[in-house]
Amino acid sequence: MEHRRSDRRYERRVAISLKHEGETFSTFTRNISLGGVFIDCDRALPFGARVSLDFRIPTQGEAVVVDGQVRWLEMEDGHVRGIGIRFEGLRARDVWALNKFFEQPA
Numbered sequence: 001m002e003h004r005r006s007d008r009r010y011e012r013r014v015a016i017s018l019k020h021e022g023e024t025f026s027t028f029t030r031n032i033s034l035g036g037v038f039i040d041c042d043r044a045l046p047f048g049a050r051v052s053l054d055f056r057i058p059t060q061g062e063a064v065v066v067d068g069q070v071r072w073l074e075m076e077d078g079h080v081r082g083i084g085i086r087f088e089g090l091r092a093r094d095v096w097a098l099n100k101f102f103e104q105p106a
Contacts (some may be wrong), residue, residue, distance in 0.1 A: 007035035010102045016055040018085075020045055029055070034098055036068065036086040044080045045070045051085060059104075060097035066090050 009031040016039055017026050030038045037053065045051070049070040056063050067088045074082040090098075 007033035008102075009033045009038070011106055012101070014055050014057060016053060019052040019054075020049060030082060032098070034087075034090065034095060036071070036084065038074075038082055038084050040081070041083045042080050043083075044073060045083060047071070047073075053085065053087075057097055057101045059100040060094070064090075064094045064097070066094065 010033065011031050012029060014029045014032065015026065016029050016037070017024055018039065018041075025041075025043070027039050027041050030040055032038075037055075047070055051068050051070065052065070053068050054063050054065050068085040069088060070083055071086045072084040073080050074084070
C-alpha cells in the first residue's frame, strides 16, 4: 500500500526553534507544507512527542507559532539526521501566509 501525503512539500530553508519538555533549540527546515515540517536535527525525539515550533516566513510579519507532533525520524548510520513533525492547530492567517510563501520561487 502506497502512502500519499495530503499536502505538497516545498523545499524551503527557514530558521526554526523547537521546544520539547522545556528545552529549546534552533535549527533549519529542509521542507515544509501546510501539514507539517521536516527539520535538520541530530536529536532523537520519541515518536509522538509533543513539540512547540516557532519560525518566520517573509510573507508574514509575525512568527508562525504552532504545536506539533513528531511523526518520524530520518536515520543514517545509526544517527538521527532529521525529524518530521505534523502541525497541530495551524491558524488561518498562517495558512494564508504559507500559501503565499509557497508561491514564491525557492
